[in-house]
Amino acid sequence: MTNGDDVVMITIRKRPWWFWALAELWLLLEVLLVQTALASARESEYRAAAISWIAAAILAAAGVFGWLRRRDSRKPIEANERS
Amino acid sequence: MEELRKPIGRRSLLKAGGFVAATGTLGWLGALVTGVGTGSNQRKRARWVKTVVRPTLGETNADYKRFSGFDMFALYRPLKTQHEGTGSFEAEQVSKAKRLIAWTNEKKPGFSLPDQKLSEGAWTVMRSSRPGTGLLSWTRTPGRTSTEPSAQRYTASPEEMANTVKAAARLYGARLVGIAPMNESYVNLQVPRQDEKEKDKDIVFEDVDVPEVTDTKFVIPRKMKWVVAIAIPMDIELLARTPTPLGDAASALGYSHSAFVVSSLAVFIRGLGYEAIPCVNDTAQSIPFALDAGIGELSRLNKLVTPEFGPAVRLCKVFTDLPMAYDKPVDFGLVEFCKTCKKCAEVCPSRALSFDDEPSFKTKGPWNNPGHKTWFEDSYKCFEYWQKSGSACGVCLASCPYTKGDQAWIHEGVKAIASIAPATDGVFRIMDNAFGYGKQHDPEQWWTKDQPSDRRG
Numbered sequence A: 001m002t003n004g005d006d007v008v009m010i011t012i013r014k015r016p017w018w019f020w021a022l023a024e025l026w027l028l029l030e031v032l033l034v035q036t037a038l039a040s041a042r043e044s045e046y047r048a049a050a051i052s053w054i055a056a057a058i059l060a061a062a063g064v065f066g067w068l069r070r071r072d073s074r075k076p077i078e079a080n081e082r083s
Numbered sequence B: 001m002e003e004l005r006k007p008i009g010r011r012s013l014l015k016a017g018g019f020v021a022a023t024g025t026l027g028w029l030g031a032l033v034t035g036v037g038t039g040s041n042q043r044k045r046a047r048w049v050k051t052v053v054r055p056t057l058g059e060t061n062a063d064y065k066r067f068s069g070f071d072m073f074a075l076y077r078p079l080k081t082q083h084e085g086t087g088s089f090e091a092e093q094v095s096k097a098k099r100l101i102a103w104t105n106e107k108k109p110g111f112s113l114p115d116q117k118l119s120e121g122a123w124t125v126m127r128s129s130r131p132g133t134g135l136l137s138w139t140r141t142p143g144r145t146s147t148e149p150s151a152q153r154y155t156a157s158p159e160e161m162a163n164t165v166k167a168a169a170r171l172y173g174a175r176l177v178g179i180a181p182m183n184e185s186y187v188n189l190q191v192p193r194q195d196e197k198e199k200d201k202d203i204v205f206e207d208v209d210v211p212e213v214t215d216t217k218f219v220i221p222r223k224m225k226w227v228v229a230i231a232i233p234m235d236i237e238l239l240a241r242t243p244t245p246l247g248d249a250a251s252a253l254g255y256s257h258s259a260f261v262v263s264s265l266a267v268f269i270r271g272l273g274y275e276a277i278p279c280v281n282d283t284a285q286s287i288p289f290a291l292d293a294g295i296g297e298l299s300r301l302n303k304l305v306t307p308e309f310g311p312a313v314r315l316c317k318v319f320t321d322l323p324m325a326y327d328k329p330v331d332f333g334l335v336e337f338c339k340t341c342k343k344c345a346e347v348c349p350s351r352a353l354s355f356d357d358e359p360s361f362k363t364k365g366p367w368n369n370p371g372h373k374t375w376f377e378d379s380y381k382c383f384e385y386w387q388k389s390g391s392a393c394g395v396c397l398a399s400c401p402y403t404k405g406d407q408a409w410i411h412e413g414v415k416a417i418a419s420i421a422p423a424t425d426g427v428f429r430i431m432d433n434a435f436g437y438g439k440q441h442d443p444e445q446w447w448t449k450d451q452p453s454d455r456r457g
């Protein structure tokens, strides 16, 4: 329940173009590493499979960390920014 | 409706542009790696396999002559006697036989009775094929195929003829097929005798209509100006179990498949109204024909390495008078890669392979045919190791970075980059080791694995 004075501000910020390019590269590498891991296991190259899984996990963690950091590091919207 | 149309902002444009560029790059990489269908019956080749005017390695000089035809098997015995005195060969064979029995009893992995008998079974077709007779007959054999040329002769353009022959070869089991011009200097001087009762027979070129095998010679008609060069992949799951008798089954099976493919193709060609001479390792050097036909490049192993299967192939060929369009040699950056890599030389248990940075014309012994540029190998050391290990080794073939399964996309990408950027060769070589490629797999585990017939495609 809200009274009539409550104002909910939703700010939508566009991510810069390079963010999407980086995200695409990240996704491409993830797909490549997971495919290598699965294929290597099928071909009995267990060491290659293990290294690929580890690299995929590290890259996934780095991706999530990067995403969260960018969200948290946003400056709060100053009162005078509000119109 | 007008209000719905929003102007496209700079950011959206950049984002869309980035997406298109990324997709385009991926598409280009995909096309580079997978190649584009030609519409012919050729196996699709990756874009990074470029055609060139002459082979990247193997150039010949005035010393290049037709080889005697005696291979390491025939040379090893006298060389052993020369090195270690009379009876040394026989003594070695006795101790090898005892060692094999002991290893079987000790349950040494890869030396069990089934392991040893597997390759014996795989040899069956090849061992029942001898140059000029049976499956490898040079002539029209009554009962098996018509003894007379077909009343009708199949004619088409040289390109169509090549496609027809390649399609048939691939159906019979060839995975890489190319057409090379006949080069008489690649043909051996003799077919060595198979046992003491026989005589060595000369191989001669004559202006005759049909191939002939007499008591003294094998006659190739001069009109046979085309050579169908064929590569049959070896089973890399078996090859990964070398050096053991179990691993030997990969070579044995490769040879038997080769005999089947060339004999079937020869019958097919004869059915079209032409002559055909099927050969496996016999009669001529397979490697120079395969180089000219664009099957692969010559390597530090002094063997052919293909872009698709590395050195894990068996080569065979069919001589014919059926006119076909010739293929061109290929370059996929292998010679440059070999200069940096040296992995095969490092893993070779007998140190038989060259560590030289550059290939040369310097031979290592009478088993090498002089007059061509390559990395020559010490086949005596190699063959001696075969006796000690009780197997036909093949560790070098299994360890080559180009010997890989075809399931992981990344290998195609690596080969594509190596073909255009030799500066990356060192990094790829280090990564190949770090990822554990080329190591021996557990021989016992092989018996519970999927077999090729269980795999799709």
Ligand code: SF4
Binding pocket: B347, B348, B349, B350, B351, B352, B353, B381, B382, B383, B385, B386, B392, B393, B394, B395, B396, B397
């Ligand atoms: S087969 Fe074995 S011994 Fe011979 S060259 Fe290859 S690795 Fe060396």
Ligand code: SF4
Binding pocket: B299, B300, B301, B305, B337, B338, B339, B341, B342, B343, B344, B345, B399, B400, B401, B402
């Ligand atoms: S192992 Fe390396 S040096 Fe040897 S043939 Fe293969 S790529 Fe060349």
